[in-house]
Amino acid sequence: MIEFINNYLVPGLILGSIYALGAIGVSMIYSILRFAHFAHGDLMTFGAYLAYAVVVAADWPPLVALPFAIAGTAAAALVIDNLAYRPFRKSRPIVVVIASFGVALMLRAAIMLIWGVQPAPYVEGIEPPLESLEPFRIHEKHIIIVGTALVLVIALHLLLTRTKMGKAMRAMSDDADLARVTGIGTERVIAWTWIVGAVLAAAAGVLMAIDTQIKPTLGWDQLLPLFAAAILGGLGRPYGAILGGLVIGMVEELSSYPAWDTVQIFGAKLLELDKPIISPGYKTGLAFAIMIIMLIWRPQGLLRGRVL
């Protein structure tokens, strides 16, 4: 049981928290700007590298560098929107999707040019798990990741339910045409959507780099699970995206849970199951499978979002 918690449940929760942060942005951008933002993963990477730059230059811990990464990524998202997406506001969605694909490639190339292609950890050396939490193997970074994600999600909740701009974001996500005729300043809402999406993406990128290491494909590799999480939760439903992120993260980690334990309870070893349920190599495939199943079975997602 403890092994299960240490090796599967905790990593699932960590990965799920990171996916949740990224998926919220994907989901909100889809419902407010009406396109699938393919550069979202690379915004994560960009945030992670900004934090890396601060960590290297100022020798601060990653968590202290996080606000700088967040601010820089939000600014970058606004610039990108103005240059690459705004001219296509009235075009068909596929045009903007392709534009975002281009932005993804350019962002990644720029990151490689500036910081190189070599993966690196934020902080050298291995940190032991927290002794006070024995026998659970929980590292300080795990607390940081889940704690940061929790704080951001609560902040998002307050923004969406207590502020005029947050409510306008929900309104526009409900019905952009009605928002326009109501007199809601839709360009301002769009700008705030980018800020929120970028803040959460940067945080997701930094947290992922804290958990593993930093590399130019850090965010791009997460794009599929992010979309799967957003669709699973229901597009345009931030709380759905959180739920979807946690589910996808958990499923990916639990999928490599060795099944032999369970089978041996019955005494006989009927099948050669002395290996993971699904090979870890198929983790991402699993997210994809969930996405496909949801699109067929319940395209509006768990929380009744927009149909893709």
Next chain:
Amino acid sequence: MLVAEGLVGGYGGADILKGVSMRLDAREIVVIIGPNGAGKSTVMKAVFGLVALREGRITFDGQDIARLPTEQRVRRGLAYVPQERNVFVSLSVHENLEMGAFVRSTVPRSVYDRVYTLFPPLAEKRRQAAGELSGGQRQMLAVGRALMVEPKVLLLDEPTAGLSPRAMDEIFACIRAINREGVAILMVEQNAKQALGLAHRGYVLATGENRFTDTGAALLANREVAESFLGGGH
């Protein structure tokens, strides 16, 4: 107060409006009727800036507003209630009203109170999601949302479409009450007889052009209008 002259335009394809003119004076209720495809809703959308006009002028209080963005029209005192999808379904009733007042930096409590007094069912359900309201209540909320900017002119696109006769009467009564408070109302309506009974003046449109213009009572009494546009003569 609101004057549209020689409007020509549509949604990008063939012109739907072929030179429609229209006038709304302060404190008036004006009703637009006509068969399907006459361009009734399109005129209203054009006044509000949702239709690409090739020709024509729209002035509001003497100022040309034809090129103004929607947000600016709302700020100047025009409010529009679309026929369908006219509430934010996942927002609460109260949040819908807050969004109605988005262009205002401060909203006095009295503005909310006025809407809640006008539409008591909304006051009872102010914390509920708008998606849970009945058809009539939704329509009330849509009108209430538009009233949040305290408009001089309220544009209503078929406010009673799909409602039960009782809900319809309620909405018409509300429209009269709003008008009595001094709001001018331009309204497209399928229930032409009832609407003309309420209206100071009416316009009959057909195929994108003006056909008849007169007081509500005179249009109701006009045999040709009755035969062609009010569903059978009498």
